[in-house]
Amino acid sequence: MGNHPIEALMKTTMESLKDMVDVNTIVGDPVETPDGTVIIPISQVSFGFASGGGEYHASKSNRRTGEDTEAGDKMPFAGGTGAGVSVQPVAFMVVGNGQMKLLPVDQNANMIDNIINFTPKLLDKIQSMSEKRGEKKSNKTVIQTEVIDD
Incomplete structure (x- = not known):
């Protein structure tokens, strides 16, 4: 299988x-106080x-020049790629005085x-609590049955 133009676009992106993005993006460089x-x-x-x-099919005759295209001609290709990256700080790891703490940035997340x-x-x-109430109620539970004759 030959190289398709979209492969080059994907590879570059x-x-x-x-x-x-590498591991240093997630766990940042340490800062010493x-x-x-x-x-x-x-x-x-x-x-x-x-x-x-996508590849766009050309008709057998070129509309502008009126010339016929050969069967072996490649079809025109149009493509595009896009990417987006979001980096958001979530916490700080504080190491010192013989202990380690993880301090979250968002207090709502901590809550x-x-x-x-x-x-x-x-x-x-x-x-x-419901089991205790159930025990108290079980002493007072009365089962009532009715028989109806037709």
Whole structure:
């Protein structure tokens, strides 16, 4: 299979993305403070890539010149590629004084994490409360049946 023009477009775009995004983009360069604490930025990287193209069929006769095209002529190709990259800081890793902390940038995200972590405990409490109420009610439960004769 011969090289198609879209392959060259895709290769160029992917190589450019590879040059822009590497592991140092996600985990940034460490910064050392005067007291010896090291701060490492951590980012979220998102990227998208699109490529497309098409070959356009030429008629047997060229409309402008009126000349016939040969059967072996290549069809004209039109194509394009595009890519987008988004780098968003999400946290800072702080290492110093014998400990390591991960400080999230978005406080709302931290609040959501806390809610998610607290949810199982809350469900356990609700379940235990309903079980206790169920035990109290089970002593008072009355089952009533009716028989209807036709």
